[in-house]
Amino acid sequence: MSRIKATGLAHKVMDAAQAAALFTNGMVVGASGFTKSGDSKAVLAALADRAAKEDIKITLITGASLGQDTDARLANAHGLHKRMPFQADPVLRKHINNGEVLFIDQHLSESVELLHNHYIPQLDIAVIEAALITEDGSIVPTTSVGNSASFALMAKKLIIEINTVVPESIQGIHDIFVPDDYPHRNSIPVNVPDARVGTTTIKIQPDKVAAIVYTAVQDSPADIVPPDAKTEAIAGHLIKFFEAEVAAGRLTNSLLPVQAGIGKVANAVLNGFRKGHFADLTMYSEVLQDSTFDLIDAGKLRFASGSSITVSAECYDRVVNNLDHYREKIVLRPQNISNAPGVIRRLGVIAINTAIEFDMYGNVNSTHIGGTHIMNGIGGSGDFARNAYLSIFVTQAASKNDTISHVLPMVSHVDHNEHDVDILVTDVGLADLRGLAPRERAKVIIANCAHPYYRDALQDYFDRACAQRGGQTPHLLEEAFSWHVRLRERGTMKG
Amino acid sequence: MSRIKATGLAHKVMDAAQAAALFTNGMVVGASGFTKSGDSKAVLAALADRAAKEDIKITLITGASLGQDTDARLANAHGLHKRMPFQADPVLRKHINNGEVLFIDQHLSESVELLHNHYIPQLDIAVIEAALITEDGSIVPTTSVGNSASFALMAKKLIIEINTVVPESIQGIHDIFVPDDYPHRNSIPVNVPDARVGTTTIKIQPDKVAAIVYTAVQDSPADIVPPDAKTEAIAGHLIKFFEAEVAAGRLTNSLLPVQAGIGKVANAVLNGFRKGHFADLTMYSEVLQDSTFDLIDAGKLRFASGSSITVSAECYDRVVNNLDHYREKIVLRPQNISNAPGVIRRLGVIAINTAIEFDMYGNVNSTHIGGTHIMNGIGGSGDFARNAYLSIFVTQAASKNDTISHVLPMVSHVDHNEHDVDILVTDVGLADLRGLAPRERAKVIIANCAHPYYRDALQDYFDRACAQRGGQTPHLLEEAFSWHVRLRERGTMKG
Numbered sequence A, B: 001m002s003r004i005k006a007t008g009l010a011h012k013v014m015d016a017a018q019a020a021a022l023f024t025n026g027m028v029v030g031a032s033g034f035t036k037s038g039d040s041k042a043v044l045a046a047l048a049d050r051a052a053k054e055d056i057k058i059t060l061i062t063g064a065s066l067g068q069d070t071d072a073r074l075a076n077a078h079g080l081h082k083r084m085p086f087q088a089d090p091v092l093r094k095h096i097n098n099g100e101v102l103f104i105d106q107h108l109s110e111s112v113e114l115l116h117n118h119y120i121p122q123l124d125i126a127v128i129e130a131a132l133i134t135e136d137g138s139i140v141p142t143t144s145v146g147n148s149a150s151f152a153l154m155a156k157k158l159i160i161e162i163n164t165v166v167p168e169s170i171q172g173i174h175d176i177f178v179p180d181d182y183p184h185r186n187s188i189p190v191n192v193p194d195a196r197v198g199t200t201t202i203k204i205q206p207d208k209v210a211a212i213v214y215t216a217v218q219d220s221p222a223d224i225v226p227p228d229a230k231t232e233a234i235a236g237h238l239i240k241f242f243e244a245e246v247a248a249g250r251l252t253n254s255l256l257p258v259q260a261g262i263g264k265v266a267n268a269v270l271n272g273f274r275k276g277h278f279a280d281l282t283m284y285s286e287v288l289q290d291s292t293f294d295l296i297d298a299g300k301l302r303f304a305s306g307s308s309i310t311v312s313a314e315c316y317d318r319v320v321n322n323l324d325h326y327r328e329k330i331v332l333r334p335q336n337i338s339n340a341p342g343v344i345r346r347l348g349v350i351a352i353n354t355a356i357e358f359d360m361y362g363n364v365n366s367t368h369i370g371g372t373h374i375m376n377g378i379g380g381s382g383d384f385a386r387n388a389y390l391s392i393f394v395t396q397a398a399s400k401n402d403t404i405s406h407v408l409p410m411v412s413h414v415d416h417n418e419h420d421v422d423i424l425v426t427d428v429g430l431a432d433l434r435g436l437a438p439r440e441r442a443k444v445i446i447a448n449c450a451h452p453y454y455r456d457a458l459q460d461y462f463d464r465a466c467a468q469r470g471g472q473t474p475h476l477l478e479e480a481f482s483w484h485v486r487l488r489e490r491g492t493m494k495g
C-alpha cells in the first residue's frame, strides 16, 4: 500500500472486476494511454469482460492508441459505442470501418478543448494509470501524460490504476500545465523545448476517487521494424537535405526542435542524425521512441519533450532503470501542450510525419485507405504540419509489388493540404516545395518522388489536365480517382 | 512636406514614375494592402504602366487583396511572375487560372514566416502606404497593417507612399508586434482582444528608404451587397444558434471574440447581433467592416481587433472623421498576429467564414471552382477554422437557379477538413456537427443544409456508399465527383 501516500484513500482499493462494476451502459469514459503507454491495464480489460456478457457500451476517449489489446477486446465484446481521438488497433479498425463503432478522428491537441467546451458530454469516469498517489493527494502519471490531467479535472469520478512495475522515481519527469478557462486563458509559456511550466503531479479531488486498483504489467512494447532499403533511402534523402540546409545557413547544426511521427521511417531518420555534424539537437514531439534515447545516449540529442515514452522492451528497461540519468533530458507533457499550435509555431518545430499517400500538388492523406477505410487517425500530424517551421511527409513511392503508387493524381482523402506541406520524400527522392505554386509543385513531385513505373502516367495526367482544364490546380475530375478505382477493381494501379 | 517629420528624408520625395523606375525584372516585391485597404495607390500603378511597355515581371507579395484595380493592371501588363498570398481580382484570377501568373495561396498568418525562413527570396523592395513618417523615422501605417511591419524589416529597400487623405490622427490605432527570430521566439502576449503589446509605429532603417511618393487617393470602397432572403435566412439560423448556446450556458451573452469573413453573409450575421440580448461583444478578426462600426455605434460591440478597415465610402468618412472616438475601440495588428494560431485558440475565437461548397461529411472548399479554378484564396479561413472555439462555415444551399448544389457528396477541393468544421449553415438550415462521427455528420448535413431538390440524391449516394463500400467515410470514388462533372458537361448538377 506504500504507493498511496495520501491518507484516507487506502480504503478505495479494490480489484479490477469490482472497479469495472462502476460503469453503466452509455457512460462517457476518459482513459489514460498514449501510443500504447501509460494505459489502463486492468480496469478496461475487466470492463471488456463485462461487456462480453452484458449489454454495456461506452464512449471511450483516450490520449491516443492503447496497448494490451484493450481496444480489440472492447470492440470484440461490443463494448464501444463511440471512440476518440485515435486508435491503431486492427480489430477495432474493422469494427469502425464496418460502421459498428463510431470513431471521431481528432487533432490530438483538440480533444480536451472539445470536452472543455462541452461539445462532448462530461466524462462520467476517468481511468488513469499512476505510479503513486502523493501525500497531498496528487497522482504521478507513468509513461505518458496524454489527456490525463484534463480528464482527472473534468470527470465526475476517478479510477486510479497504480502500476507497480513503474518505479516511483518516475516522479519529476512530467510537467503538468492545464490552460485556464475562457475568456481568461493565458499563453502557454513554453518558449524552449526544455521549459518546465507546470507541476510534476496531477492534482485531483480525493472525494472523486471511486476506486484504486493495483496492477503490475509493463506497457506493450513498441514494434521496432528494422530498417530496410526503402526506409534507409528515405532517411538518406532527408539527412542530405538537412545538411544542405545547414550549409545554406538556413539552419545551424542543432537544427530546430524536431518532431518525428511513429514508425520505421521516423526511427531511421532519427538514427541518421547520429552520423554527420549534427549536435545539441532537441525534440519537441509526441512520442519518445527508441531512437530518441539512442540519440541522447550518443550525445547528439540534448533534450526531448513528448507526451509518452513508447519503446521496445529492451529500451524500456534501460529507461526505467536509469530515470535519474534521463530526468534532466526529457519531459512528458499533456498532449494539448506537446501539440499546441502556438507552441509549435513559436519553437519553429521541424515536423516529420508519415503519409499513406500524397498527390502531385502536395496534398497528403494520413488516414484513409481508398478514400473510405480508416487506418489509424490523423493523430498529431495536423497540429504539427500546419504550424511547423518545416512540414515534411514521407512514404514509400510504391508498395505491394508496385501495384500501389503512393504518389497520385489526387489523394482519395485530404488530411493536410498543399498549404501545410513543405517537403515530400519517398525512397525515390525528395521534393522541396517551398516557394512553389501548385503547377510548379507537380513537376517537382512527379520528377523527384514518383516511382519510375508511374512517373509517365502522372506526367501525362498533369499535362492533359493543364491542356484540357487549366486552372490553379489542373485536374480532370472524372479521372482523378481512376487509379484508386483500378486498384479496387483489378488489384493494381498499373494501367 | 509636413507628413515627413524625420529630418534627412525629405530629399527622397519623388513622383510615382520615378519610384517605379527603381524596379528591375525578376524582383521580389512586398507591398502593403489588405482587403483593398492601405495599399499602394501610385507606385504599383506606375509599375504597371512600365510593364505595359517593357519586359518587366515581378513576384508580388501583399497582405491580402489590393484595391484600385492594381492587380488587374499588373496582370494585363504581364507584370506579374508570381503572386501571393491572396487576391480577389477577376482579371488577375483569369491570368492565374490560364497559367500565366503563378499564384501561391497561403494561410495569411504564414507569409511572413516563409519570408523569414528564407523559403521565399529576400524582398528587393517593399512599397508601404503610410500616413506619416514620425520624428524618430518610423512610419505610421494607414487603414491596414497586413504584412507591412515585417516587409519593412526584411526588404533591402523601401518605398513609402504617404497618403494625405488619411488624417495624421490615425496614429495610435495600430499595434505593431514582430515575433523574434528562431530559436529565441517568445509568445505573442495577446491574451484579450484589446491587448496592446507592441508599438504604434513601424520602425524602419532610414538608409533603406529609396523613395517617398505622395498620394491623395481614398481606399477602394468595400462592395456592400444588401441582404437578401438567403443571407437573412443564414443569419437567422446562426443568431438562433447563438441564443441557444447562451441559453444552454455554454456561452454568455458576450459570446467569445468573433471573427467574421468578408462578404454579405458576414455583414448580415453581424447585423443580427444588434437584435437580441447580446452585449459587450468583442471581435478578433481580420477585416473590420461596416457592420463592425455599426455594432460599435449601437453599443453592442465593446472592442474590435483586425488587420484592416475595409468599409463603404459612407462608413469610411464616418471612421476617418471620428478617429478619436474609435481609437479606444479598435486596433489594427499585423496579420501574423491577428491570425496567429496560438492567439486564436487562446482567445477561443468564434470563426464565421464563407464556403464555396461543402460536402456531406463536413469538408469545406473555400477556394476552387470545379476543383481546378481558383476563386480568391484560402485567406485567413484556415488560421481561424483550425484553431477556433467554434468553426462555422456558411454558404447558400444552391445557386444559379438551383443548377448548382453547394452541398455535395465530395468537395472538389479540400481547404478545411471535417476535423476543423463544427457548424455548417445554409439558407435551408444549420447542422451542428459537434461530437459527431462522419456517418452521423452526413445524416445531419443532408437533412438540415441540403437544398430540397438535392436532398434525396445525397441521401441515396450516402446510403449506397455505406452499403457498397462502408468505412469511416463511405464514398463511391468513381461517382464522388459526378455532380461536378455533370455541371461541366450539361450546365446543371440536376440528375
Ligand SMILES: CC(C)(COP(=O)(O)OP(=O)(O)OC[C@H]1O[C@@H](n2cnc3c(N)ncnc32)[C@H](O)[C@@H]1OP(=O)(O)O)[C@@H](O)C(=O)NCCC(=O)NCCS
Binding pocket: A260, A261, A262, A263, A264, A265, A286, A287, A353, A354, A355, A356, A357, A366, A367, A369, A370, A375, A376, A377, A378, A379, A380, A381, A399, A400, A404, A406, A484, A487
Ligand atoms: C500513415 C501511417 C498509417 C503510416 O504508417 P506506416 O506503418 O509507416 O505505413 P505502412 O506503409 O506500413 O502502411 C500503410 C499500408 O497502407 C497500404 N496502402 C497505402 N495506400 C493504399 C491504397 N491506396 N490502397 C490500399 N492499401 C494502401 C500500404 O500498402 C501499407 O499496407 P501494409 O501495412 O499491408 O504493408 C501512420 O504513420 C499513421 O497512422 N499516421 C497518422 C498519425 C500521425 O501521423 N501521427 C503523427 C504523430 S505520431
Ligand SMILES: CC(C)(COP(=O)(O)OP(=O)(O)OC[C@H]1O[C@@H](n2cnc3c(N)ncnc32)[C@H](O)[C@@H]1OP(=O)(O)O)[C@@H](O)C(=O)NCCC(=O)NCCS
Binding pocket: B260, B261, B262, B263, B264, B265, B286, B287, B353, B354, B355, B356, B357, B366, B367, B369, B370, B375, B376, B377, B378, B379, B380, B381, B399, B400, B404, B406, B484, B487
Ligand atoms: C468563398 C468565397 C469565394 C465566397 O464569397 P461570396 O462572395 O460569398 O460567394 P458567392 O456566392 O458570391 O460566389 C461564389 C460563386 O461561385 C459559384 N459557384 C459555387 N460553386 C460552384 C461550382 N461548383 N461551379 C461553378 N460555380 C460555382 C457560385 O454560383 C457563385 O457565383 P456568382 O459569383 O457568379 O454568383 C469567399 O468568402 C472567399 O474568398 N473565401 C476565402 C477566404 C476567406 O474565407 N477568408 C476569411 C477571412 S476574410
